[in-house]
Amino acid sequence: xPGPLQGVRVIELAGIGPGPFACMLLAxxxxxxxxxxxxxxxxxxLNGPDLLARGRPSVAMNLKSPAAVAAVLHLVExxxxxxxxxxxxxxxxxxxxxxxxxxxxxxxxxxxxxxxGQDGPWASYVGHDINYAGxxxxxxxxxxxxxxxxxxxxxxxxFGGGALYCVVGVLAALTERATSGQGQVVDxxxxxxxxxxxxxxYAMAAxxxxxxxxxxxxxxGGAPFYDTYACAEGGYVAVGALEPQFWAExxxxxxxxxxxxxxxxxxxxxxxxxLAATFLTKTRDEWATVFEGRPACVTPVLxxxxxxxxxxxxxxxxxxxxxxxxxxxxxxxxSRTPADAPTSPPDVGADTRxxxxxxxxxxxxxxALATANAI
Numbered sequence: 370x371p372g373p374l375q376g377v378r379v380i381e382l383a384g385i386g387p388g389p390f391a392c393m394l395l396a397x398x399x400x401x402x403x404x405x406x407x408x409x410x411x412x413x414x415l416n417g418p419d420l421l422a423r424g425r426p427s428v429a430m431n432l433k434s435p436a437a438v439a440a441v442l443h444l445v446e447x448x449x450x451x452x453x454x455x456x457x458x459x460x461x462x463x464x465x466x467x468x469x470x471x472x473x474x475x476x477x478x479x480x481x482x483x484x485x486g487q488d489g490p491w492a493s494y495v496g497h498d499i500n501y502a503g504x505x506x507x508x509x510x511x512x513x514x515x516x517x518x519x520x521x522x523x524x525x526x527x528f529g530g531g532a533l534y535c536v537v538g539v540l541a542a543l544t545e546r547a548t549s550g551q552g553q554v555v556d557x558x559x560x561x562x563x564x565x566x567x568x569x570x571y572a573m574a575a576x577x578x579x580x581x582x583x584x585x586x587x588x589x590g591g592a593p594f595y596d597t598y599a600c601a602e603g604g605y606v607a608v609g610a611l612e613p614q615f616w617a618e619x620x621x622x623x624x625x626x627x628x629x630x631x632x633x634x635x636x637x638x639x640x641x642x643x644l645a646a647t648f649l650t651k652t653r654d655e656w657a658t659v660f661e662g663r664p665a666c667v668t669p670v671l672x673x674x675x676x677x678x679x680x681x682x683x684x685x686x687x688x689x690x691x692x693x694x695x696x697x698x699x700x701x702x703x704s705r706t707p708a709d710a711p712t713s714p715p716d717v718g719a720d721t722r723x724x725x726x727x728x729x730x731x732x733x734x735x736x737a738l739a740t741a742n743a744i
Contacts, residue, residue, distance in 0.1 A: 372399020429718025
């Protein structure tokens with residue numbers, strides 16, 4: 370696969386969620402990623418194809434076997450990156466910790482993806498996105514006033530604060546290595562990344578412009594000009610008219626000349642009621658037509674299925690179909706080194722011998738691994 374990361378070799382010690390997503394992004398951008406799966410795959414299985422495993426071969430190895438560990442250390446010698454998502458201490462106990470790997474290859478970037486980080490009193494605790502987002506204050510800020518917090522899928526900690534920050538760390542370490550010639554360990558903790566994503570809200574709180582009350586602020590649905598509204602016959606529109614010129618356009622299109630002032634906070638409840646009643650007079654698609662091309666920041670709220678066929682997303686090919694399965698296209702885009710469409714995720718262990726051979730293991734070494742039940 371071409372792309373700006375062509376030539377970068379990555380070993381993935383397969384896990385679930387953010388680690389595979391980070392490696393999917395690296396593969397999407399052209400890196401040669403070798404995914405080392407547990408025999409039989411992950412204990413957490415979802416219906417449908419594992420799209421997070423797309424674009425790279427799967428090798429099934431028993432990492433509790435000394436022969437498998439020795440083989441991985443051999444692979445590390447020619448790798449640029451190793452990415453793992455185990456709890457702290459697990460890879461050390463396997464014999465594949467940072468010290469062992471960097472001893473074999475001092476230029477290696479060793480990326481560690483965890484929820485709580487490599488140190489601290491909660492480092493060894495279990496958790497998932499909802500736990501990390503909950504501890505950082507992000508989850509408490511999402512939802513309606515007086516109602517319980519709403520999980521924002523698992524986008525905030527797993528994929529936003531975890532995988533994306535891990536990829537940034539890997540790319541930064543690779544860039545630094547070009548000058549120093551040395552690798553290093555990247556500690557990508559989801560609580561760190563999710564907190565970093567909240568930087569603007571920390572700033573607003575410091576200036577007195579953010580309250581620790583859900584649904585009471587500018588960007589959490591508290592402002593009536595930044596919220597969603599129900600339409601006739603079901604469906605919703607999203608209103609994001611923050612700037613005065615956009616709000617003026619909303620008022621003009623909706624024919625609400627007597628609407629309360631945008632920043633008259635005391636009148637926000639009345640303004641919300643007025644907007645809610647107005648949007649109920651047409652269907653979502655009718656409002657989409659009314660606001661089409663108008664500088665008002667009013668758009669339809671689409672489902673996953675509807676989004677794929679929207680004219681703008683369709684023309685940009687934001688999603689692609691691979692072997693009959695619709696899925697997101699690689700992002701971002703590059704003018705000179707564009708990435709190909711991804712390949713379908715393989716079955717666990719489908720590429721064990723061919724991929725290990727491509728990474729330099731001989732036929733005799735593969736046979737020895739098979740005899741030792743390491744592959």
